[in-house]
Amino acid sequence: MFRVLVCDPVAEEGLNILRQAGCDVLIKTNQNPDQLLGLVKDVDAIVVRSETRMTSALIAAAPKLRIIGRAGVGVDNIDVPAATSAGVVVVNSPEGNTVAAAEHTFAMLLSLARHIPQANQALREKRWDRKKYIGIQLYQKTLGVVGLGKIGRRVAGYARHFGMRVLAYD
Numbered sequence: 001m002f003r004v005l006v007c008d009p010v011a012e013e014g015l016n017i018l019r020q021a022g023c024d025v026l027i028k029t030n031q032n033p034d035q036l037l038g039l040v041k042d043v044d045a046i047v048v049r050s051e052t053r054m055t056s057a058l059i060a061a062a063p064k065l066r067i068i069g070r071a072g073v074g075v076d077n078i079d080v081p082a083a084t085s086a087g088v089v090v091v092n093s094p095e096g097n098t099v100a101a102a103e104h105t106f107a108m109l110l111s112l113a114r115h116i117p118q119a120n121q122a123l124r125e126k127r128w129d130r131k132k133y134i135g136i137q138l139y140q141k142t143l144g145v146v147g148l149g150k151i152g153r154r155v156a157g158y159a160r161h162f163g164m165r166v167l168a169y170d
Contacts, residue, residue: 048070072093
């Protein structure tokens with residue numbers, strides 16, 4: 001049976017996919033490097049997010065390790081050269097948070113344009129001045145986007161749907 005060590009919190013839906021594939025899933029989050037050294041010796045795969053650092057020492061201590069999966073975009077917390085030297089494949093999920101990040105960016109833009117945090121606070125304090133919280137429309141405004149990667153392109157698309165002019169630099 002393929003044994004998978006999950007070192008950082010991962011959505012239950014993702015864990016269920018591994019279980020349904022017949023994997024033995026061992027969940028050990030919040031482990032320090034010394035604790036991880038004792039856990040990696042018998043695993044075929046390791047799943048991390050951004051909390052756990054997959055160092056050359058951890059990779060060397062895992063003789064059965066064949067794959068490290070990063071549940072997220074980057075691999076900056078994984079020693080990729082050490083993994084490659086050990087014959088361990090490193091994968092990530094580059095689309096994992098693209099929609100969430102772009103939607104959050106646009107939610108913040110709308111929130112600032114319409115003074116939503118201030119209006120919310122005023123309502124909580126039982127005071128309301130409608131004219132004070134009207135804000136501005138995004139329609140026909142110009143949005144500057146620095147970086148046209150996956151997230152930047154999606155934010156630019158949302159802006160165009162709102163009738164905004166988009167200037168971008170990448």
